[in-house]
Amino acid sequence: MFANTPKPPYYAVIFTSMRTDIDAGYGEVAQRMVDLASAQPGFLGVESARGEDGLGITVSYWQSEAAILAWKQHAEHTDARNAGRAQWYRQCITRVAQVQRAYAFERES
Amino acid sequence: MFANTPKPPYYAVIFTSMRTDIDAGYGEVAQRMVDLASAQPGFLGVESARGEDGLGITVSYWQSEAAILAWKQHAEHTDARNAGRAQWYRQCITRVAQVQRAYAFERES
Numbered sequence: 005m006f007a008n009t010p011k012p013p014y015y016a017v018i019f020t021s022m023r024t025d026i027d028a029g030y031g032e033v034a035q036r037m038v039d040l041a042s043a044q045p046g047f048l049g050v051e052s053a054r055g056e057d058g059l060g061i062t063v064s065y066w067q068s069e070a071a072i073l074a075w076k077q078h079a080e081h082t083d084a085r086n087a088g089r090a091q092w093y094r095q096c097i098t099r100v101a102q103v104q105r106a107y108a109f110e111r112e113s
Numbered sequence: 114m115f116a117n118t119p120k121p122p123y124y125a126v127i128f129t130s131m132r133t134d135i136d137a138g139y140g141e142v143a144q145r146m147v148d149l150a151s152a153q154p155g156f157l158g159v160e161s162a163r164g165e166d167g168l169g170i171t172v173s174y175w176q177s178e179a180a181i182l183a184w185k186q187h188a189e190h191t192d193a194r195n196a197g198r199a200q201w202y203r204q205c206i207t208r209v210a211q212v213q214r215a216y217a218f219e220r221e222s
Binding site for chain 1: 114115116118121125127129131133160161162163164166168169170172198202203204205206207208209210211212213214215216217218219220
């Protein structure tokens, strides 16, 4: 569930969202987007969490800005984004960032 | 619950973590860290979510790398980080990134 990202620099797309109460196939499309993104050139990994209060954060990691742009323009992704704005999301913010350094900790036991 | 961040560029600290089963005051310290961070110079906001699978993502936003470094070196934050590694977190990754652009959507109704 952690993205196995390489040594920085690489890019992160931080997508923070608040859901509406509308289901309308959300779960299937959300999973399809993860599967589809994972198959794109330059995809490095994704981490996602949604709390009981409805706020969700999904961070996808990419090799380059060009890879992010290509994924943004993918037809099926564009359809899903439009559906998200039409029905699934009350509010969302997408931030594109360059990861400059990273520190990992993992328990040995 | 959304961070009201300014126009980019600014910085994001993406903290992804998997909890252990150990409570030991975790909730109180986590809330204290949010309160304390919010009072630091250069703090812009924070967004946080933890799903049922135990994976959590907290993204804090900062004006500068200097502000991030000062917060990293804050004594009470250092104590909390050490306690996190000793007992609360099975695994965690901290990524420091520069936000280059952002897009927001908010439902009108």
